[in-house]
Amino acid sequence: MLQRLQRRDRYALLLYAFSGVVIVVAGEAAAFYLGIADRHGFIPLLLRGIVYLLLTMALWAALLRANRRLVTGLMNEKRQGYESVLLAYDSALSLKDVYTGGHGRRVAHYTRLIAGAMGLPEAEVDSVSEAALLHDLGKIGIPDHILTKPEHLTSEEFAVVQKHPAAGADILRSIPQLRRHAMAVRHHHERFDGRGYPDGLRGTDIPLAARIIAVADAFDALGSNRSYRRGVSADQALNIIAQAAGSRFDPEVVAAIARKPLREALLAAHGEIP
Ligand SMILES: [Fe+2]
Structure with a gap:
């Protein structure tokens, strides 16, 4: 958005400069042909035109810069508000289950590292990372006694847990600003071999x-x-994931995390967010 504004401002200034030059030159030519230049001199008139043009251009540039600063401020404010809402969800889920506290923020951070290393455009990296922060949103609907059960779940209980990706996606679909994350959330428990949910x-x-x-x-x-x-x-976790390439996980994503810079970044990031 900011880049679009900068480009628009640059074009506006160029157009102004071009039309200013045309007006100044046309005015001077008219003054010359009408004989006014004979009385006042051609060069002073031309200089006056150029000085006027430069001054108004400087004023324009200052106004456009101020305009851009205002828009940047508003965008940052909106962004911060938006991010704090997303983080508040993660905190809310942490209250429900201490074992998954901070899980959304950590997954968002790892997702950002992986998506970046896979060469996704910056806007997409941001988007995937936001979806990652929200991926377990649907767990809000899982009863506490199932979510925090220390023993293995019964098949009925597991069926309840399995509803959380679709439940999360349904919630997101009802929020216009977050609707674009619904598919990523709905499918985060699919398996590459088709045996997921x-x-x-x-x-x-x-x-x-x-x-x-x-x-x-x-x-x-x-x-x-x-x-x-x-x-x-963390090292063992990466090895376990590598063994599931092509079955549970996308081999391309697994190949990315096996490459040295990303593997090291993930190992370093592990445990960074409490
Ligand atoms: Fe999940």
């Missing part, structure tokens, strides 16, 4: 955002303690 999508039918979030989610979940088990080390 809720829709059993396979391979690249699963949105890329969801395939990236699935890996980031597993990296955090494997490395964190849960009510029913202790987490493994």
Whole structure:
């Protein structure tokens, strides 16, 4: 948006300069032909025109800059408000289940690292990372006794848990500003081999955002303690994920996390966010 404004301002200034030059030159030519220049001199008239043009251009530039600063301020304010709402959701979910506290923020951070390393455009990296922050939103609807149960879940309980991706997507679909994340959230538990849920999508039918979030989610979940088990080390978590390339996870995403810079970045980021 800001870049578009800058480009628009630049074109407006250029157009103004061009039309100013045309007016000054046309005015001077008219003055010359009408004989006014004989009385007042051609060069002083021309200089006056040029000085006027430069002064008004400087004024224009200052106004446009002030306009841009105002828009940037408003955009930042809106962005901060938006981010704090997203973070508030993560905190709300942490209150419900201490074991998943901060999970959304960590998955968002890992997702950002992976998406960036995979070469996604910056706007898409931001978008995927936002979706990652919200990926377990639907867990708000899971009863506490199931969400925090220390023992293994019964098949009925697991069926309730399995509803959270679709429930999260439904909530997001009802919020215009977050609607674009609905698909990534709905499909974050799909498996690359088609044996995931809720829709059993396979391979690249699963949105890329969801395939990236699935890996980031597993990296955090494997490395964190849960009510029913202790987490493994970050290094072990990455190895476990690598073994599931092509079955549970997209081999391209797994290949990305195996490359040295990203692997090191993930290992360094592990445990950074409490
Ligand atoms: Fe989930």
